[in-house]
Amino acid sequence: MEDNRPLTVLNRNIGNHVIVELRYGKEYRGVLQGYDPHLNLVMSDVKEFVEGEQTRTLQSALVRGDNVVYISP
Amino acid sequence: MEDNRPLTVLNRNIGNHVIVELRYGKEYRGVLQGYDPHLNLVMSDVKEFVEGEQTRTLQSALVRGDNVVYISP
Amino acid sequence: MEDNRPLTVLNRNIGNHVIVELRYGKEYRGVLQGYDPHLNLVMSDVKEFVEGEQTRTLQSALVRGDNVVYISP
Amino acid sequence: MEDNRPLTVLNRNIGNHVIVELRYGKEYRGVLQGYDPHLNLVMSDVKEFVEGEQTRTLQSALVRGDNVVYISP
Amino acid sequence: MEDNRPLTVLNRNIGNHVIVELRYGKEYRGVLQGYDPHLNLVMSDVKEFVEGEQTRTLQSALVRGDNVVYISP
Amino acid sequence: MEDNRPLTVLNRNIGNHVIVELRYGKEYRGVLQGYDPHLNLVMSDVKEFVEGEQTRTLQSALVRGDNVVYISP
Amino acid sequence: MEDNRPLTVLNRNIGNHVIVELRYGKEYRGVLQGYDPHLNLVMSDVKEFVEGEQTRTLQSALVRGDNVVYISP
Numbered sequence: 001m002e003d004n005r006p007l008t009v010l011n012r013n014i015g016n017h018v019i020v021e022l023r024y025g026k027e028y029r030g031v032l033q034g035y036d037p038h039l040n041l042v043m044s045d046v047k048e049f050v051e052g053e054q055t056r057t058l059q060s061a062l063v064r065g066d067n068v069v070y071i072s073p
Numbered sequence: 074m075e076d077n078r079p080l081t082v083l084n085r086n087i088g089n090h091v092i093v094e095l096r097y098g099k100e101y102r103g104v105l106q107g108y109d110p111h112l113n114l115v116m117s118d119v120k121e122f123v124e125g126e127q128t129r130t131l132q133s134a135l136v137r138g139d140n141v142v143y144i145s146p
Numbered sequence: 147m148e149d150n151r152p153l154t155v156l157n158r159n160i161g162n163h164v165i166v167e168l169r170y171g172k173e174y175r176g177v178l179q180g181y182d183p184h185l186n187l188v189m190s191d192v193k194e195f196v197e198g199e200q201t202r203t204l205q206s207a208l209v210r211g212d213n214v215v216y217i218s219p
Numbered sequence: 220m221e222d223n224r225p226l227t228v229l230n231r232n233i234g235n236h237v238i239v240e241l242r243y244g245k246e247y248r249g250v251l252q253g254y255d256p257h258l259n260l261v262m263s264d265v266k267e268f269v270e271g272e273q274t275r276t277l278q279s280a281l282v283r284g285d286n287v288v289y290i291s292p
Numbered sequence: 293m294e295d296n297r298p299l300t301v302l303n304r305n306i307g308n309h310v311i312v313e314l315r316y317g318k319e320y321r322g323v324l325q326g327y328d329p330h331l332n333l334v335m336s337d338v339k340e341f342v343e344g345e346q347t348r349t350l351q352s353a354l355v356r357g358d359n360v361v362y363i364s365p
Numbered sequence: 366m367e368d369n370r371p372l373t374v375l376n377r378n379i380g381n382h383v384i385v386e387l388r389y390g391k392e393y394r395g396v397l398q399g400y401d402p403h404l405n406l407v408m409s410d411v412k413e414f415v416e417g418e419q420t421r422t423l424q425s426a427l428v429r430g431d432n433v434v435y436i437s438p
Numbered sequence: 439m440e441d442n443r444p445l446t447v448l449n450r451n452i453g454n455h456v457i458v459e460l461r462y463g464k465e466y467r468g469v470l471q472g473y474d475p476h477l478n479l480v481m482s483d484v485k486e487f488v489e490g491e492q493t494r495t496l497q498s499a500l501v502r503g504d505n506v507v508y509i510s511p
Contacts, residue, residue, distance in 0.1 A: 004087075004107030004115045006135050014442075019131075022507065023097070023140075024461070034442030039113070039137060040477070042442045046510075058457075061510040062444050064477060064503070065137070067461075069095065072119075072134040077160075077180030077188045079208050092204075096170070096213075112186070112210060138210070142168065145192075145207040150233075150253030150261045152281050165277075169243070169286075185259070185283060211283070215241065218265075218280040223306075223326030223334045225354050238350075242316070242359075258332070258356060284356070288314065291338075291353040296379075296399030296407045298427050311423075315389070315432075331405070331429060357429070361387065364411075364426040369452075369472030369480045371500050384496075388462070388505075404478070404502060430502070434460065437484075437499040 010035045013073045018043070022067040025051045030061070039065030083108045086146045091116070095140040098124045103134070112138030156181045159219045164189070168213040171197045176207070185211030229254045232292045237262070241286040244270045249280070258284030302327045305365045310335070314359040317343045322353070331357030375400045378438045383408070387432040390416045395426070404430030448473045451511045456481070460505040463489045468499070477503030 013032050020028040020041060030046035041063045048056040086105050093101040093114060103119035114136045121129040159178050166174040166187060176192035187209045194202040232251050239247040239260060249265035260282045267275040305324050312320040312333060322338035333355045340348040378397050385393040385406060395411035406428045413421040451470050458466040458479060468484035479501045486494040 002106075006107060006109050006113040006115055009107065009115050009133075009135055026507070028508070033440075034444060034447065036444050040444040042444055042447050058508075058510045060447075061508045062447055063508045064506045066139075066504075067507055068137045069099070069140055070101070070131075070134045070136045072131045075179075079180060079182050079186040079188055082180065082188050082206075082208055139212075141210045142172070142213055143174070143204075143207045143209045145204045148252075152253060152255050152259040152261055155253065155261050155279075155281055185281075212285075214283045215245070215286055216247070216277075216280045216282045218277045225326060225328050225332040225334055228326065228334050228352075228354055285358075287356045288318070288359055289320070289350075289353040289355045291350045298399060298401050298405040298407055301399065301407050301425075301427055358431075360429045361391070361432055362393070362423075362426045362428045364423045367471075371472060371474050371478040371480055374472065374480050374498075374500055431504075433502045434464070434505055435466070435496075435499045435501045437496045 019072045021069045039068050089146055092145045094142045112141050162219055165218045167215045185214050235292055238291045240288045258287050311364045313361045331360050381438055384437045386434045404433050454511055457510045459507045477506050
């Protein structure tokens with residue numbers, strides 16, 4: 001049976017494109033490069049969206065896990 | 074006597090359809106694939122509802138446990 | 147002398163009808179089936195009330211302890 | 220010299236009438252029956268006040284410590 | 293060199309009059325009787341002020357440390 | 366290479382004048398006397414500013430670390 | 439394979455210019471000098487922006503990790 005615990009799923013998605021929705025209508029889209037058990041995420045080629053509109057491009061970003069609503073591969 | 078502690082109940086519902094209500098009027102419906110003790114959840118075939126209206130479909134999502142109000146099988 | 151520590155009182159009420167008031171004007175009424183030290187609760191035959199009006203019926207629900215204001219047997 | 224650490228003071232007030240003020244203008248008055256180190260409280264013969272007006276009577280209640288502003292014997 | 297770590301300073305002020313400012317415009321003035329590492333405080337002869345106006349007198353109160361902005365001897 | 370970890374930097378600034386900005390538009394200026402790992406701070410000769418206007422003078426204050434946005438030497 | 443865990447990435451950026459976005463529309467730009475596992479950051483030559491407008495210059499600042507949304511090298 002497949003192991004689908006949250007950190008295992010994050011680990012399987014290293015190198016993949018993910019959507020990270022935060023509280024307050026913010027969203028980050030990019031490639032997952034790293035994570036830790038607090039769901040802090042390292043991403044590359046990041047596009048920031050606020051209320052659905054693209055607002056920034058970041059070569060890389062460490063997104064704090066506290067504000068995450070969901071992470072979708 | 075049946076063991077109905079929260080994590081045991083989550084474990085029994087792996088593979089089942091669940092409704093996850095979050096703060097701020099958000100709801101995620103889909104199949105529970107995994108969880109951890111923080112109530113972080115891995116779900117597949119996810120439909121997002123905001124204030125009762127469907128807003129997104131996600132093949133899979135890791136929903137952060139912090140924002141959960143309730144999980145209903 | 148009776149032991150009335152919070153978790154002991156929860157344990158004595160397994161199988162009993164309880165009222166669970168959450169922040170943001172939400173209330174859940176149903177039968178307590180399980181709990182953990184974070185005050186996460188498993189309930190059955192749950193009625194949800196928002197601002198005093200019944201809004202949902204759930205066969206069972208895991209209510210996250212974080213949002214609890216009080217639990218009343 | 221008297222020991223007046225918070226948990227010691229709570230313990231001395233088991234069986235006494237207390238006022239528990241919570242955030243968001245809520246207040247619970249009743250007899251303290253039990254507590255734990257998180258300041259979760261078990262009370263009996265509880266009267267709930269919202270913004271100074273009595274709103275409910277509860278035979279007993281487990282009040283979550285997170286929301287407490289102060290407890291006054 | 294004097295030890296001025298926060299808990300040491302609290303300890304030195306047992307028996308002294310202190311001002312405790314909380315979030316949401318609340319202030320408690322009285323004599324510090326006890327404390328714990330969470331900055332939970334036991335005070336006697338307490339006057340409560342809300343937005344600068346005196347609103348209550350309490351013979352004693354256990355004030356939860358979570359809401360503290362500052363404590364001033 | 367210089368050690369610039371947060372607590373080391375605080376320690377180097379004992380006895381120095383610091384600006385402490387808190388959430389909710391509050392600022393405390395004074396001499397840093399002590400700290401702990403939660404960023405709770407003991408300060409002397411403190412001036413409080415709210416939304417940029419000086420509102421109070423305190424001979425000393427223990428400022429809770431939870432509300433800190435930044436500390437600047 | 440490169441190690442891209444959050445703290446490793448912070449460590450690699452000691453001495454580099456970073457953008458630190460906080461909740462509530464605040465942003466700090468400067469050189470990263472130190473950090474700890476809570477994402478508390480020590481920065482030098484800091485410019486503060488509020489809602490996109492520069493509001494302050496600080497020779498150095500310890501920014502509390504709690505309020506961080508993201509850190510971008």
